[in-house]
Amino acid sequence: MRPPVSRHRPSHEGPSGPRPRVYSSDLTPPWKKPKPVPEVPAEPGLVVEEPGTGFCGAVIRCEAGTVTLEDRFGKHRVFPLEPRGFLLEGRVVTLVRPAPSAPLRPARTASGSVAVPQARARVARAGRIYVEGRHDAELVEKVWGDDLRIEGVVVEYLEGVDDLPSIVESFAPGPDARLGVLVDHLVPGTKEWRIAQSVTSEHALVVGHPFIDVWQAVKPSSLGIEAWPAVPKGQDWKTGVCRALGWPAENTGAVWQAILKRVGSYKDLEPELLGRVEELIDFVTGSGGA
Template sequence: MADRYGNDVLAGDWRKPKNGRTVDIELEKGMVVEEPSSGFVGAVVRWEHGVVDLEDRFGKVRTYPMGPGFWVDGKPVSLVAPKKSGPAKKTRTASGSVAVDNVRARVARASRIYVEGRHDAELVERVWGDDLRIEGVVVEYLEGVDDLPGIVNRFRPGPGRRLGVLVDHLVEGSKESRIAAQVTNPHVLVVGHPFIDIWEAVKPSSVGIAEWPRIPPGEEWKKGVLRTFGWPATDQADVAAAWKHILSKVNSFADLEPALLGRVEELIDFVTMD
């Protein structure tokens, strides 16, 4: 005889919530967490004494008590402090993406991302390196953008061969903005941040300074920064040593200004668009 009422509705775990049961998850710096009652989404920047600080992409920080009531990847979780017996398994990349184990880097795409200088390239690699390797995106540096139209023409952009360019100090009326305006190829995306130099895109609090100084026009900006802080500023070796120190303080996207974060992610999306 056919079962007129179908399957037993009480069979299995019928009380299980739609999004699954809450599970404990150990905190990790850079982990992206949502507090669903307010809709606030941010990266874990610190935790202590039973509370956790989350910072969103606009630099706003909110503090919550650790425990249940959060979501990670759309699933309910209870945030707990990591055990001190050993390092927790990495669950997030420095950019906040889900870390993927045992995945080989993709063969490099024809598309590329160009940045102005070596320091720009090193900063992008430090935060987005894992994502770029999975996507097969190569980042190259140009040593300036004065010849950007010629560089674009030599790259020969087209379908399946996109070019993304990150420009320093791309603000209205600047020399950089006039150069960028000359690039009109639809397979090229030029975006920029407002900082005079990529150093400024690192949050002062991450470096341990109150703010980045204003350097008088006509003075080399990086050496002016070193002089202001009382750091050695004799030659390029001093500049390189200062940058090594600054870069060492960048552990995740939470250490960078939102004005840079959005632009880099925009470029990655553009050059990986099929």
């Protein structure tokens, strides 16, 4: 006696026989697939970095499939709108075209000021802003450069503050030539604090931030670290930081350039520095300042 014949076919069989199995061509395990990243409209004034080239600039134009960035020197670069193609405040994002109906934000400088379209640099004022060293000057230029050029303010560096009183006396600040000075580690009781107190001209303003070095004014989160490490007294601060973080301690200049590259706008800096620089710009450009 033959066994009964089932009237039901296995789920993988069709009316004419077995159905072909469909396999995915993506064999990447789920845990190895890249996590989704936010999509950000490429609105004018948005400051981003293209990680492949390190080019950092503000969006000035977004067209079908491309975005045009302008860096602080006025150089333009066009990049494709690729997924995960840019860094925004140190985080990976995908830039997309803004919605046609979305109102465009006014373009802003890296300091957060409203940009003045087609603005020309003003003839330099007699007044100046002095900072301690080259790194301070480069950071101020990167974030406030557009504002300073419009206002006609030149930033110079001192290579230290030991001779500040004589430098101020030589500059001879006056109503039409105000002098602003930014000092590192300006904390009551320190050497820097005593030197700053010796400057008494009403046309010179000395302010400072509490950080040992201007490196610390960059937010750790913008660099992908939890915090700036503590360096024991007696050690060179930059060298100690590089060793603690595994950075090349023998070339602090190159380390600084890598840090500076991660600064896209004022949002990457600590408020203790932001307020002091804005105060100096206001002082030098204020009433009676040329």
